[in-house]
Every structure is written in structure tokens, then in C-alpha cells.
Amino acid sequence: MTAEIDEQPDILARLVEQRATIAGVARAIVEKPPRFALLAARGSSDHAALYAKYLIEVLLGLPAGLVSPSTTTLYGAHPDLRDVLLVSVSQSGGSPDLLEVTEAARKAGARTVAVSNTPSSRLFEVADLAVDIGAGEEHAVAATKTYTATLLALYLLVDAMRGGDGSAVGDIGRLAHTTLRDSASGVARAVDRYRFADRVVAAARGYSYATALEASLKLAETSYLHTRAYSGADLLHGPVAAVDEETAVLGLTSAGHGGTAMRDVLGAVAERGADVLAIGSAAGDMPAALRIDVPETAEEVAPILEVLPVQRLALQLSLARGGDPDSPRGLRKVTKTR
Known part of the structure; x- marks a missing residue:
């Protein structure tokens, strides 16, 4: 996991160099614009x-939704998907439910796109179009380099669909290197602070909500922490009642509308005695006990960088708590569900 986290700056830089290939997929999509995604x-x-849902709705102005695979695999639903774009995202490209959903959607009239790290997978065969994220083989169970490469590939795809030139991520490799280097001391302080924590809440708004969910998953699967992730707005609509002095709150707060909206959220949990760790390019402006700064980018790009110290935190907390982050108990690299 350590090695794969450290590979990310080079992987992201290489993926930007492949922008023209991804732009070709984007052109094929916009030749027949979808009604929704x-x-x-x-x-x-x-x-x-x-994350891609936010990109599509905000940058393209298209309605977008997340599929519930079980409506197809368990209940046999066959909605009319003519003129719909279906994007199937899978690191392995081997989960039976995603294969079935993609095949069914294509038969129902959707334009299907596979985004995966495994170009030899069955998913690439059943989809109309494909995007290879090119992260290389990932050995640790916890996804790190495949996650950030997937984020970047999805951004490049959506950006190309709106006619963008990828300039917002042109220097993403260097920025990723800077983030990993400069966040190291802050991560070490956070590990010392939270190694004995029992409950962690991760929260964010907007694009960064995806990072909050990913942070919750990483801490749960590597460090076996009881974690929950919330939109900052949803956190205040009830769950905040369970936040107290025994709760660590991880707030993802990058510059932009989402980060601004998190200031009051973190203030509210801090007032309840929670120990707040703010991560992101707006962390310095947040009411928090500990802050980890990340270089500022366009808001829609921030999740690619802000997750990097989160990955390091999960890795080092696992080691500090006596765990093996490469092989979490009960987990395998590829999970096949239906």
C-alpha cells in the first residue's frame, strides 16, 4: 500500500498525457448527446x-443518477434506456453484477462506457466504449492508485465532453507529489492523535462528498474503525446528535462552494466537543483541532488531491493499531457480487 500510494503522482501525470485517447471516447458520446446519464x-x-455524478450535473448540465444494480440482477427490471449514457466503473472489470447491468443497459438502448483498470476484462468487451485508467496492477486490497486514476479519468472524460482542454489537471502529477510530501508531518500528527479513536465521522459537501465516503471506507477496511460518512448537510439533519467528545470528525474542506458550506458544519460539531481534523485547500480557514493543507485547484479537481493524505492516514493508523493494511481481515482484492 505504501508503494502504491507513492506511485500516484507518476500515474496521474501519465494519464493526463493520454487525454487525447479519452477525448476520443468523449467525442463518440457527444455525437449523439444523451438525455441523461x-x-x-x-x-x-x-x-x-x-464524483462523476457531480461532474456531469455541474459541468455538463445533464441529470445523472447512481444505478442500483440489484434492480437488474435480483428483480429483473428492464427500464427504457434509449438515448441514455451508462458509465460502468470497475477497477477489476470483473464483478458479475456490473457486467449484467452493462449488458442489460446496452440491450435496452443505452450507450455504454466502461471505465476500468483492466482492459482485458469482460466489462470492456460488453461496453460500447472503454476508458483504460492505466494505473498498473494493484496488489494491496485497499484501492489507492486505482481510485485516484479513476477520478482523473472520469474528469478528463467529462471535461472533454464539454469541450475542455484538460488544463485544470495539466500539472496534477506535480501537485500530487507536493501533496504527499507536504502532508506527511500532518498525517503523522493525526495518527498520534487518533490511534486510539473508536468512532470517526467523515463529512464533506459537493465534489468532496465522494472523498468523505472513500475516507470512511479506507479507515474501516484498514484500521477496523467504526466510521460513517455524511454530507455535511445531512450530518446536521440528525446524526449530529450522536457527535460528542468521543468522536473524531474528518472534514474534507477544499476551496470552493463545498468547502465554504463546511465551515458551519465543522463549527457545529466542534461546539459539541468533537475532535476535528480538516483536510483540504480550505483547511486553514476551518474550526479544527488539526489541519492538513492541500494545494488549491479548481474545485472539481480537488478530490484527486485531497484523498492522498486520507490514504496515508488510513495506512499509518492501521500500522499504529497493529494491523496489516495490505491484507485486511476477511477481504480480497476482487469482490464478486450479484
């Missing part, structure tokens, strides 16, 4: 799909 995924890929 659907995204199908599981696990970390589902968090990347949520």
Missing part, C-alpha cells in the same frame, strides 16, 4: 461514480 459501480468505484 447513469453510473454503475461498487465499493471505491462507487465513490468515484458519485
Whole structure:
């Protein structure tokens, strides 16, 4: 996991160099503009799909939704998907439910796109179009480099669909290197602070909500922490009642509308005695006990960088708590569900 986290700056830089290939997929999509978009995924890929949902709705102005695979695999639903874009996101490309959803959607008239790290997978065969994220083989069970590469690939796809030139991520490799280097001391302080924590809440608004969900998953699967992730708005609509002095709150707060909206949320949990760790390019402006800054980018790009210290936090907390982050108990690299 350590090695794969450290590979990310180079992987992201290489993926930007492949922008023209991804732009070709985008052109094929916009030749027949979809009425709306659907995204199908599981696990970390589902968090990347949520990120893409925000991209599609905000940058393209298209309605977008997350697929519930069981409506197809368990209940046999066959909705009319003519003129719909279905994007299936899977690191392995081997989960039976995503294959079935993609095949069914194509038969129902959807234009299907596979986004995966495994170009030899069956998913690439059943989809109309495909995007290879090119992260290389990932050995640790916890997804790190495949997650950020998926985020970047989805951004490049959506950006190209709106006629963008990818300039917002042109320097993403260097920025990722800077983030990993400069966040190291802050992560070490956070590990010392939270190694004995029992409850963690991750929260964010907007694009960064995907990072909150990914943070919750990473801490649960590597460090066996009881974690929950919420939209900052939803957190205040009830769950905040369970926040107290025994709760660690991880707030993802990058510059932009989402980060601004998190200031009052973190203030509210801090007033309840929660120990707040703010991560992101707006962390310095947040009411928090500990802050980890991340270089500022366009808001829609921030999740690619802000998750990097989160990955390091999960890794080092696992080691500090006596765990093995490469092989969490009860988990395998590829999970096959239906």
C-alpha cells in the first residue's frame, strides 16, 4: 500500500498525457448527446461514480443518477434506456453484477462506457466504449492508485465532453507529489492523535462528498474503525446528535462552494466537543483541532488531491493499531457480487 500510494503522482501525470485517447471516447458520446446519464459501480468505484455524478450535473448540465444494480440482477427490471449514457466503473472489470447491468443497459438502448483498470476484462468487451485508467496492477486490497486514476479519468472524460482542454489537471502529477510530501508531518500528527479513536465521522459537501465516503471506507477496511460518512448537510439533519467528545470528525474542506458550506458544519460539531481534523485547500480557514493543507485547484479537481493524505492516514493508523493494511481481515482484492 505504501508503494502504491507513492506511485500516484507518476500515474496521474501519465494519464493526463493520454487525454487525447479519452477525448476520443468523449467525442463518440457527444455525437449523439444523451438525455441523461447513469453510473454503475461498487465499493471505491462507487465513490468515484458519485464524483462523476457531480461532474456531469455541474459541468455538463445533464441529470445523472447512481444505478442500483440489484434492480437488474435480483428483480429483473428492464427500464427504457434509449438515448441514455451508462458509465460502468470497475477497477477489476470483473464483478458479475456490473457486467449484467452493462449488458442489460446496452440491450435496452443505452450507450455504454466502461471505465476500468483492466482492459482485458469482460466489462470492456460488453461496453460500447472503454476508458483504460492505466494505473498498473494493484496488489494491496485497499484501492489507492486505482481510485485516484479513476477520478482523473472520469474528469478528463467529462471535461472533454464539454469541450475542455484538460488544463485544470495539466500539472496534477506535480501537485500530487507536493501533496504527499507536504502532508506527511500532518498525517503523522493525526495518527498520534487518533490511534486510539473508536468512532470517526467523515463529512464533506459537493465534489468532496465522494472523498468523505472513500475516507470512511479506507479507515474501516484498514484500521477496523467504526466510521460513517455524511454530507455535511445531512450530518446536521440528525446524526449530529450522536457527535460528542468521543468522536473524531474528518472534514474534507477544499476551496470552493463545498468547502465554504463546511465551515458551519465543522463549527457545529466542534461546539459539541468533537475532535476535528480538516483536510483540504480550505483547511486553514476551518474550526479544527488539526489541519492538513492541500494545494488549491479548481474545485472539481480537488478530490484527486485531497484523498492522498486520507490514504496515508488510513495506512499509518492501521500500522499504529497493529494491523496489516495490505491484507485486511476477511477481504480480497476482487469482490464478486450479484
